[in-house]
Amino acid sequence: MSCVVLCRFKSSNTSCNISKGAPDFCTVYAISKGKISTVRKASRSAPHSSPLLSHIHNLNNHDRDQPEAEITPKPVNLRDRPSIKPHSWLDESIKFERGRGHSGMLSVDSPESDSDISFISSDRPSSGRSSSVYDYMDSGRTSRVSTSSDHSLGSTRMALKFNDLSSPDTSFSHESSATSFSYSSQNMDEAEADMRRLKLELKQTMEMYSTACREALTAQHKLMELSHWRVEEEKKLHEVQLAQEASLAIAEKEKARCRAAIETAEAAKKIAAVESHKRASVEVKALKEAEEMRKLLDNLAETDVRYRRYSIQEIEAATDSFSESRRVGEGGYGPVFKCYLDHTPVAVKVLRPDAAQGRSQFQQEIDILSCMRHPNMVLLLGACPEYGILIYEYMANGSLDDCLIRKKRSSVLPWQLRFRIAAEIATGLLFLHQTKPEPLVHRDLKPGNILLDQNYVCKISDVGLARLLPAVAEDVTQCCMTSAAGTFCYIDPEYQQTGMLGVKSDVYSLGIIFLQLLTGRSPMGLAHHVAESIKKDTFVEMLDPSVTDWPLEQALSLANIAIQCAQLRRKDRPDLGKVVLPELNKLRDFAEEKMMMPILSGCTAPSPNHSEASVQQDVMSDPRLVHSSSFSAPSTPTEENP
Structure with missing residues (x-):
């Protein structure tokens, strides 16, 4: 006997599972979209008929011999059925259409996956219907259809439900097949239908159970994931809270620092405002004083009181x-x-x-x-x-420059007069520096601006470039000038480079004049040459050769003072009133002690009290200027007090 099973499935791998589960003596055709996609042929022939088959036939015949009263359905004569050609189904082509209820096939309906299972059998008479179909499907697996021959004794017999075949060549009909069964076969069909229904219910229950288990596992897995996610989120939340607390602490610190900075800035602003107010007050006061001074000068100029x-x-x-x-x-x-x-x-x-x-x-x-x-x-x-x-x-004797270079063929200045002239120049310069309320800087001190009267008393002239220094501080007497003024070789190098003017700017010029009194040479590089000669013990060669009786010790002392005054940096120069002038007064005293004879031929030597006799002058104090009003004779040290 040959059996053909036709199944329609929606799942793509169901046909493969059925092919694997089908017996090896069956040929399996997989048809997709009306075409055969795969074919698995039988590897062996069908098994031989069982000896019990005849016993089963006898039982069927015995059932047909029962009285008609015991048979519920109407008996049908099997001889009235049309004959069936062996293997007539092989001559018909297999046609499949989508949907259910196709005609020309013997079908068994399965509720799983909307599958249509059809059985077409021939090769045996209807009385030998012992083929059974097992429709057992495990939970979570694909369905498997088992078809056995009449020799399968361990399986339960299943009555086949024949549908009306629409093919004209079909020799069976619904009425003829219904009359061919006996009363016992109908009971068996009902039992097998109940069994199939129970199996289907069991399968559905198992599927529902499997689905519930899977859903429970999925829910448990999701619950575990949610628990893990919750733990992670709690950790993150804790970290965020810690970070937020740290940020708040930092923000509080920054706020405190900001408040402290604001308070400091406000305090500094208040201090700056106070300082600015004080400075503005000082400036206003200075402007008022300057205006008053200007008015006073104008008034004096108009009244011609000064000159x-x-x-x-x-x-x-x-x-x-x-x-x-x-x-x-x-x-x-x-x-x-x-x-x-x-x-x-x-x-x-x-x-x-x-x-x-x-x-x-x-x-x-x-x-x-x-x-x-x-x-x-x-x-x-x-x-x-x-x-x-x-x-x-x-001034009868002209300038100091004329006397040093002997421009008018005048007599040579002896060293005694040179020492005295040096002290007198320093005395007059200190008078300018100690002028009140503001010191005066000459800015153009040189031998050409030192005039000598008939007694060789020096007087400082040409104060047109003199500058009043503003009193910016009590210990500082310097100011910044936009342009330097003075004479080359006598101007302060630091003042020339930076424009910073101070009382020590005149000290540099004074040092150069002292060196010219000693040497009678040009001021160009004179300080350097004298310093080198002192180092090399050749200082005698630097002295003015027109004077033959130089006192070397006193001349060297004056040269050292002059070199200190001619230092390039202002801070390296000595103080005029505290250092320079006391030494010059000592040299002047020494020179006057040695002055015992007429200094110049045809001129009378000045007496020790010449300052009182011939050069005594009244010292006037202007109301705006407070300066020294006392001076001593050349025979005594002259000191100016502010």
Whole structure:
């Protein structure tokens, strides 16, 4: 007997599972979309018929021989059925259509996966129906259909339910098949139907149980995942809380620091405001004082209290209309003429019209010289402001520069006069530096601006470049200038480079003048040459050869003082009043002790009290300037007190 099982499944691997579960003596065809996709042929022939088959047939015949009263269905004569051609189903082509209820097939309905299982059998008469189909499906596995021959005795017999075959070649019908069964076969069909129903229910129950187990496992797995996720989230939340607490602590610290910084800034702002207010008050006070001083100077200029005003006619008459015969020299800002005014010999200095800064320096010189009197400062007798003319006392021996280079073939200055001139220059310079309320810096100190009278008493002139230093501090007397002013080789190098002006700027120029008094040479590189000669013990060669009786010890002392004053850095220079002037006074005392004979031929030597007899002058104190009003004779040390 051959059996064909047709199944329609929605799952793709169900056909493979059935192919694996089918007996090896069965041929399995897998059809997809109306075409055969795979074929597994039988590996052996069907087993032989069992000896019990005849016994089963006898039992069937015995059932048919029962009385008609015991048979519920209407008996049908099997001879009325049409004959069945052996293997007639092989001649028909197998046709499959989608859906259920196809005609021309013997079908067994299975509830799993919407599958259609059809059995087509032939090769045996209907009385030999002993084929059984096992539709056993395990929970969670694919269905398996087992087909056995009449020799399978261990399986339960299942009655086949024949459907109406729509094919015209089919020789069976529903009515003929229903009359061919006996009463016992109907009972068996019912039992097998109940068994199949129970199996289906069991299978469904097992599937539901399996599904519930899977869902329970899935739920348990999800629960574990959720628990793990919850633990992780709690850890993260704890970390976030710790980080937040740390951030809050840091924020509190930063707030505290910010508050402290704000308080400090406010305190600094208050202090700055107080300082600014104080500074503004000082500036306002200084401006008021400057304005008052300016007004006072203007008033003094208008009233001509400080100096005598001469008319241009008086000056022209005295100088013979500025005759060349009256010219005695040439100043930095114009010619100088000698004449007589009020029966007094005077020097008339005329400002050139082309002098760029002459007018401002002219006015400054009037303001300074008219407000102070000192034996070592040139005396301003009068002026003609309209024409820029200054009138000084006449200095018979000209400038120190003329005497050193012997321009007028004058006599040689002995070392005694040189020591005295050095002390007098320092005395006059200290007077300028100690002027109150603000010190004065000459800025153009040089031998050409040191004048000598008939007794060789020196006087400082040309204070037009002098500068009043603002009192920025009690211990600091310097200010910053936009441009340096002075004479080359005498100007302070630090002041020339930085523009910082101080009282020690004049000390540098003083040191160069001292070296020229000793050597009589040009100021170019003089400090370096003298210092080298002292190191090499050749200082005697540097002294002025026109003087033959130099006291070497005192000359070397003056040279050391001069080199200290001529240091390049301001802080390396000594203090004029505390260091330089005391040493110079000692040298002057020593020189006057040695002065026992006439100094110059044809000139009378100055007596020790010459300061009281010939050069004594009144020292006037301006209301705005407080300076030293006492001075001593050259025979005693001269000290200026502020």
